[in-house]
Every structure is written in C-alpha cells, then in structure tokens.
Amino acid sequence: MSIVRNAIPLVVLTGVLSGCAGLQKSDWPTCAAVGGVTGAALGAFESSSYAGWGALIAATTAGGYCWAQGQGQEVVTQVEVEEPMVPSIDPAPAETLRVELDVKFDFDRQVVKPESYADIRDVAEFMKQFPQTTTVVEGHTDAVGTEAYNQSLSERRAMAVREVLVSEFGIQPGRVDAIGFGEARPVADNDSEEGRAINRRVEAVVEARVE
Structure with missing residues (x-):
C-alpha cells in the first residue's frame, strides 16, 4: 500500500513538471528554487509515506508559481504606423x-x-x-x-x-x-x-x- 501511496505523487509530479516545460527557459531557475525550498521543508519528515506526498506538494507549488509567472508574460508586438503623406503645395506664382x-x-x-x-x-x-x-x-x-x-x-x-x-x-x-x-x-x-x-x-x- 505504501508503494502505491508513494507512486501516485510521483506520477502527478511528472505531469506538473511536463506542464512547466511550456514556459520560457528564463523562468526555470525561479521555478526550481520554489520547488526545492518546498520539497526540502517537507522532506524533513522521516516517514517515507510522507516523502512522496512532499514531492507532490513541492512540484505543485513550483508548478503553480511557474504557471502564475507564465500568465504574467505579455507578448508585445510592434506595429509600424506610417504617417499619411501630406501633398506639397507649391506657392502661387507671383x-x-x-x-x-x-x-x-x-x-x-x-x-x-x-x-x-x-x-x-x-x-x-x-x-x-x-x-x-x-x-x-x-x-x-x-x-x-x-x-x-x-x-x-x-x-x-x-x-x-x-x-x-x-x-x-x-x-x-x-x-x-x-x-x-x-x-x-x-x-x-x-x-x-x-x-x-x-x-x-x-x-x-x-x-x-x-x-
């Protein structure tokens, strides 16, 4: 039973990390740091039954952070606007x-x-x-x-x-x-x-x- 308990979080962890793969590479260091801190805190529990769930919570926390960061990314498209041509008016001859x-x-x-x-x-x-x-x-x-x-x-x-x-x-x-x-x-x-x-x-x- 403990094997199943431990396997389920790992499967979920794999799915969450796959979702993060769609983010920009520049967001990965921050995501990894968030996951590491959360995982280290939960890994302090000695019980192996909580270790798998700790990994799941850490991955979920990191994934949520990365998703929130990804949502904040705005795509800026430069649009060149051409000014209308103003016809030149020649002065009237004297x-x-x-x-x-x-x-x-x-x-x-x-x-x-x-x-x-x-x-x-x-x-x-x-x-x-x-x-x-x-x-x-x-x-x-x-x-x-x-x-x-x-x-x-x-x-x-x-x-x-x-x-x-x-x-x-x-x-x-x-x-x-x-x-x-x-x-x-x-x-x-x-x-x-x-x-x-x-x-x-x-x-x-x-x-x-x-x-």
Whole structure:
C-alpha cells in the first residue's frame, strides 16, 4: 500500500513538471528554487509515506508559481504606423501687373497735349499704389529733319512727360528716368503722314509683381 501511496505523487509530479516545460527557459531557475525550498521543508519528515506526498506538494507549488509567472508574460508586438503623406503645395506664382503709356505729339513739338494728362495720371496712380516701382520715359520722333535734331527733340519730349509725372502728379524724381531715341525706333511707316504721327510719341512701361 505504501508503494502505491508513494507512486501516485510521483506520477502527478511528472505531469506538473511536463506542464512547466511550456514556459520560457528564463523562468526555470525561479521555478526550481520554489520547488526545492518546498520539497526540502517537507522532506524533513522521516516517514517515507510522507516523502512522496512532499514531492507532490513541492512540484505543485513550483508548478503553480511557474504557471502564475507564465500568465504574467505579455507578448508585445510592434506595429509600424506610417504617417499619411501630406501633398506639397507649391506657392502661387507671383502676378505681374503692367501699365503702359503712349503720349502723342504734334509735328516738331514737345508740349504735352491736355488730352494726354489722363493717361499720365493713370501711370502716376499705379506708381503710387506700388511704391517700389520705377519707370523710364522714352521719347521718339518721325524721320523728318536731321538725326541730330530729332535726337534732341525726342529727349525734350521725354523730359516733358517726366515733368508732368513729377510736378503735376507727385512722383518722386528718382523714380522716373527720361531718354530719347530720335528717329531710330519707328513703329510705323515714315513715308505717310499717318505713320509719322504714330512715330511722334513718348512711351513708358511700369510693372509691379504681386505675391
């Protein structure tokens, strides 16, 4: 009968230890220590009939500890989360605003006609709206007369328009230059009166960039 009593705990012990085999290797030293301490305490009994049951209790204690430790193990899975792609937005291109001036003159004259003042005023208002702007006033003539005379006449016409911008409409002198090209840059046929009237002119362009 004592043999059966001793065998049963050993069979149970084998099953408990097999259950612990599923734990991680890192838990075995602790499990073994728990089992050893419990077994040593019960092994102090001299009766062989209690020795087997002591082994069973020791194994059960160790197995329970190992099971509790195994339950505490958490599996951490790293999940990489990709940030959504933010489409790049290109800045809007700068807009260029432009105003043009075309003042016509009578033959062999440099006086600005009254009807041209409205156009000159528009240029002045544009330059006041955009204080960083500057301009170059360009004078031209038809082909009647000598080149030297027409060169001088074109310069006087350019200066006349510049004077209106500065004196009449308040544009700072440093923002307006004047230059004459004489008869060198016709835009129409100088063989006709209509063409020569078109060539007797002063032109200017003002541009402003708006972001």
